[in-house]
Amino acid sequence: MKVPEIDVPERVRRLALLPAGMLAGFYLLSAIVGAVAQWRRAAPPWALGDVGEFLLVLAAAIAFVAAIYKPEHRTP
Secondary structure: OOOOOOOOOHHHHHHHHHHHHHHHHHHHHHHHHHHHHHHOOOOOOOOOHHHHHHHHHHHHHHHHHHHHOOOOOOOO
């Protein structure tokens, strides 16, 4: 049985990296804002909590893997 090849254009792959970058950037922004708020002994403007941060990093990792995934070219 022959497996059909899936070819993903490079433009689509680069566009798929956008959500991964945005999610990772929001996590980094949240960590920096939280560190500055702790340094100033003030309450952070938003708090994701441990579970929220975990889900944000998980979503970023899944989006990144989905963007870079490319099926192997199989030879018969």
